[in-house]
């Protein structure tokens with residue numbers, strides 16, 4: 363190699379450290395305006411090459427105030443994890459090594475770490491040791507992978523080779539879901555299964571899918587190829603279903619059961635919380651994330667199936683110019699990609715940094731923080747506790763202080779308080795609609811979140827609430 367990379371990579375290391383070390387003090391919210399950002403980035407492409415040092419210096423300068431603090435400990439919106447140190451470092455090496463992780467032959471180490479990490483993941487998450495697996499970009503693509511396997515499997519039961527014939531002329535599928543995430547709908551669209559064939563099953567007042575509801579839905583149309591999708595850790599409430607009852611029931615009707623466990627499946631890795639996921643190992647496929655609760659950098663989700671033959675039939679493709687190794691794990695047989703990032707290194711590193719007890723500690727700590735935060739907010743005047751979950755989620759609502767305030771007023775007030783908290787920049791939350799009401803979601807998934815971060819977040823919410831209350835009701 364003729365280029366000396368040391369100055370560039372040292373400069374990059376310094377920039378990365380500056381960013382990471384600023385997370386505790388910098389605003390968690392991006393403060394740039396779209397106009398300013400457009401001006402920084404939407405420039406004509408330079409006609410001539412630039413020194414890489416300048417490209418990186420400009421990139422760092424131009425992203426200033428335009429990144430959020432989601433890598434740090436006070437980001438409680440959506441379901442966002444950070445990056446464990448070993449995972450971050452392994453991810454850098456993955457880029458430097460630049461391996462195409464498509465085949466054992468293209469990168470033996472990339473293939474073998476995926477096998478090792480998948481074995482550990484199955485143990486931690488309580489999944490069958492023989493389950494097939496795929497490391498994909500996120501839970502969205504894990505759904506796609508699992509549901510492609512499911513599609514193959516349920517149509518084969520009807521004598522249809524779906525990969526060859528496609529869905530045209532085949533009986534339409536039936537996809538029975540409970541409180542699902544939007545990524546399920548997208549996987550259904552992408553697989554051509556048709557969103558009209560999704561049936562949303564009603565939940566009881568404890569937000570659970572009951573066996574009676576599932577039984578009635580299954581029995582209503584028993585001849586169609588059927589996939590049942592269960593949520594493992596609801597996005598808003600973190601609730602779990604009675605998998606030990608529901609899954610055998612679905613199996614009696616020859617349905618494939620897929621589990622969306624993007625973050626909630628990780629409760630299985632904690633001895634204190636494992637009971638919540640009881641029976642989940644009976645399912646046919648599971649989708650979860652590494653870049654959420656395991657705190658691996660982005661581009662990391664996991665698909666598992668209990669039916670390796672169907673999984674492989676849905677994904678595998680062999681051509682003469684590749685080297686397929688029957689003795690080894692070729693990712694191309696199991697993932698939807700062709701060329702792909704050797705993304706297993708970061709997971710392997712994260713799991714080794716934590717070990718079994720470290721993973722459990724991370725899960726328990728996030729849940730403890732979520733409870734402390736939710737309960738402390740619920741004590742503030744004007745805050746209504748909507749849901750305190752068993753895991754790392756919480757829901758609260760801010761009440762408009764005016765005596766005649768209506769439900770829509772509380773909705774508007776909740777949105778205003780949440781926006782004000784974000785604008786203050788000390789904690790990042792988003793509002794959501796739950797059971798037709800606006801609420802603020804609390805979601806704790808970052809390994810760095812500390813007791814101090816929780817205190818700061820409580821103060822930030824209290825202050826924003828007080829300010830909004832004064833605006834709404836200046837004479838109170």
Ligand SMILES: *Cc1c(COP(=O)(O)O)cnc(C)c1O
Pocket residue numbers: 441499500501502503543545595596597622623624625651663
């Ligand atoms: C985040 C999430 C997804 C989508 O996962 P990505 O990793 O963003 O693709 C699916 N289901 C649930 C419950 C989620 O929280």
